[in-house]
Amino acid sequence: MEKSKEILLKGLPIAPGLVIGKALVWKHKRIKPSRKVLPEKERPIELENFRKTRDIMLQDLEKLKKNLPPRITRFVDFQIAVLKDGEFLKDVEYLIKEKGRTAEYAVYEAIEDRMNELLKSGIEYYRDRAKELETLYFDFVSYLRNEEKREVIGSDVVIFADDITIEESIRIVNSDVKAVVLQEGGKTSHAAIILRDYRIPAVFGVGDFSDKVDDGNEVIINGWKGEVIINPSEPTLERFRELVEKYKEEAKGLIEIKDLPTITTDGRGITLMANIDLPEEISLVLEEGAHGIGLFRTELLFYEYGDDEKEQEGIYRDICEQIYPFSCIIRAFDLGGDKVIKGYREKNPFLGLRGIRLLLEEEERFRKQIRAVLRANVKGNVKFMIPMVTTLWEVKRSRAIFLEEARKLSEKEEIKLPDFGIMVEVPSAALTINSMADYIDFVSIGTNDLTQYTLAVDRRNTRVSYLFHHTHPAVLRLIKMVVDAGREHSFRVGVCGEISSDPVGIILLLGLGITELSLTPSLVLQTKKLIRRISIEEVEKLAEGALSLADGDEVTRVVLDYIKDRAPDIVEKYGHF
Ligand code: PEP
Numbered sequence: 001m002e003k004s005k006e007i008l009l010k011g012l013p014i015a016p017g018l019v020i021g022k023a024l025v026w027k028h029k030r031i032k033p034s035r036k037v038l039p040e041k042e043r044p045i046e047l048e049n050f051r052k053t054r055d056i057m058l059q060d061l062e063k064l065k066k067n068l069p070p071r072i073t074r075f076v077d078f079q080i081a082v083l084k085d086g087e088f089l090k091d092v093e094y095l096i097k098e099k100g101r102t103a104e105y106a107v108y109e110a111i112e113d114r115m116n117e118l119l120k121s122g123i124e125y126y127r128d129r130a131k132e133l134e135t136l137y138f139d140f141v142s143y144l145r146n147e148e149k150r151e152v153i154g155s156d157v158v159i160f161a162d163d164i165t166i167e168e169s170i171r172i173v174n175s176d177v178k179a180v181v182l183q184e185g186g187k188t189s190h191a192a193i194i195l196r197d198y199r200i201p202a203v204f205g206v207g208d209f210s211d212k213v214d215d216g217n218e219v220i221i222n223g224w225k226g227e228v229i230i231n232p233s234e235p236t237l238e239r240f241r242e243l244v245e246k247y248k249e250e251a252k253g254l255i256e257i258k259d260l261p262t263i264t265t266d267g268r269g270i271t272l273m274a275n276i277d278l279p280e281e282i283s284l285v286l287e288e289g290a291h292g293i294g295l296f297r298t299e300l301l302f303y304e305y306g307d308d309e310k311e312q313e314g315i316y317r318d319i320c321e322q323i324y325p326f327s328c329i330i331r332a333f334d335l336g337g338d339k340v341i342k343g344y345r346e347k348n349p350f351l352g353l354r355g356i357r358l359l360l361e362e363e364e365r366f367r368k369q370i371r372a373v374l375r376a377n378v379k380g381n382v383k384f385m386i387p388m389v390t391t392l393w394e395v396k397r398s399r400a401i402f403l404e405e406a407r408k409l410s411e412k413e414e415i416k417l418p419d420f421g422i423m424v425e426v427p428s429a430a431l432t433i434n435s436m437a438d439y440i441d442f443v444s445i446g447t448n449d450l451t452q453y454t455l456a457v458d459r460r461n462t463r464v465s466y467l468f469h470h471t472h473p474a475v476l477r478l479i480k481m482v483v484d485a486g487r488e489h490s491f492r493v494g495v496c497g498e499i500s501s502d503p504v505g506i507i508l509l510l511g512l513g514i515t516e517l518s519l520t521p522s523l524v525l526q527t528k529k530l531i532r533r534i535s536i537e538e539v540e541k542l543a544e545g546a547l548s549l550a551d552g553d554e555v556t557r558v559v560l561d562y563i564k565d566r567a568p569d570i571v572e573k574y575g576h577f
């Protein structure tokens with residue numbers, strides 16, 4: 001095994017941060033269940049084995065829950081719910097009693113059925129849940145076989161593992177592990193959420209590393225970029241040591257600017273809000289000092305709770321109260337497209353029944369969500385927004401339903417009417433925005449989709465990702481049209497696509513006249529720092545010039561030169577974004 005060569009692994013940036021540490025490789029847990037068939041007389045003993053193991057696991061999970069903040073306990077509850085699920089128990093007991101399966105094989109089969117059901121959906125969120133079921137199975141076998149837990153040994157270690165269970169994630173954040181690198185794992189996995197919540201830098205999905213890293217190897221983890229360097233050479237190490245020190249200083253500096261206004265050098269005030277997908281992310285939003293939630297995506301809640309009205313109301317209300325006095329823009333379910341829902345398989349889903357199209361077809365689901373949003377607006381800081389608008393008719397129809405539900409509710413209880421807004425993510429909406437002005441209070445530009453639909457480039461397809469430029473002049477021109485319409489008709493215009501998390505994009509948006517940005521929570525302070533160093537006069541010129549450039553690459557080059565001059569440290573951290 002070649003261990004001295006510097007190796008670079010690329011994966012998903014799960015939790016930001018830059019650390020240098022020593023690898024601790026956790027042996028993988030992929031245990032094949034014993035498939036032997038038990039004779040009749042051994043089956044009652046095996047059943048007893050299963051029940052005892054399950055009870056011990058449940059006791060341990062209950063103990064684990066005790067010292068956790070409420071936002072994390074629900075992940076443990078997920079596992080408890082599986083172990084207590086009547087159907088699951090029935091299946092396992094049947095397999096042991098009637099088919100003579102070993103307990104581990106029976107649990108494996110029962111879980112595999114549920115995993116396959118989730119995997120069939122093709123939805124990333126369900127795929128992550130399926131993986132969690134798998135880790136629950138591995139845990140179960142470890143308990144059955146009385147295996148030792150994978151422990152954190154030593155300090156300042158970076159864990160390398162195939163995957164980690166929820167229980168292991170919780171032990172990791174309660175130890176002094178410096179970072180986590182996983183062979184697998186998705187962005188919405190509970191491990192990812194827990195590590196992000198506790199600010200443990202993490203990179204997932206780096207692929208098989210078994211012949212690349214050993215216990216004690218020096219490693220560098222860049223959670224900003226999703227990169228892992230194993231056995232760095234002396235010059236690499238030196239460069240990163242300096243960067244780590246620099247970032248420490250910078251982090252202190254960022255905390256110092258938390259209470260300062262987000263204002264350009266020539267006095268333009270900018271509102272920085274945050275995007276969230278899950279309620280747990282609110283803690284980071286508050287820590288970073290964001291002035292509101294500019295996009296609360298509700299699809300993951302839908303996957304977890306369905307469209308239950310009460311459940312939605314409770315979650316929305318809680319988030320909106322926490323962010324008060326700032327506002328929270330709740331976006332109606334943007335299902336369809338890449339966020340497929342069961343039963344809707346289409347040949348070309350991004351051009352199919354997605355977002356508001358689906359909501360208007362399944363009106364009762366839309367109405368339930370509207371009622372939940374209306375009731376959640378206790379403090380008057382809630383705004384409601386519809387996704388994927390293409391035509392004026394969709395805006396009029398959605399608004400009519402929104403107002404009708406508000407009227408019906410106000411006959412029974414006191415409500416405050418939230419502002420009603422639309423997302424501009426389809427070129428036709430930007431091009432006809434003037435016609436929609438009378439029906440909306442605000443617009444939020446979703447550049448992820450606007451770029452996809454303007455440049456005809458699938459946002460998830462890595463083979464054409466070289467074409468995906470949210471700062472392409474064609475996209476910038478559409479943004480400008482919306483900003484101009486907002487000025488003319490007095491509706492607010494914000495931007496919530498990934499462009500707001502990209503320094504090049506931020507410069508251009510400010511230059512085009514945008515004053516409200518909603519971005520990744522962990523980048524709020526960083527963005528404030530950038531904005532406090534630039535002048536509107538300068539960025540207006542840059543944006544104007546960018547509108548007549550040929551393509552996104554050219555735009556990026558020009559703006560990067562400006563940032564290098566004003567904030568070289570920011571360019572360094574993200575590389576070329
Ligand atoms: C967008 O399209 O830019 C957006 C913010 O929405 P989503 O990424 O959820 O499609």
Ligand code: MG
Pocket residue numbers: 425446448449
């Ligand atoms: Mg979108």
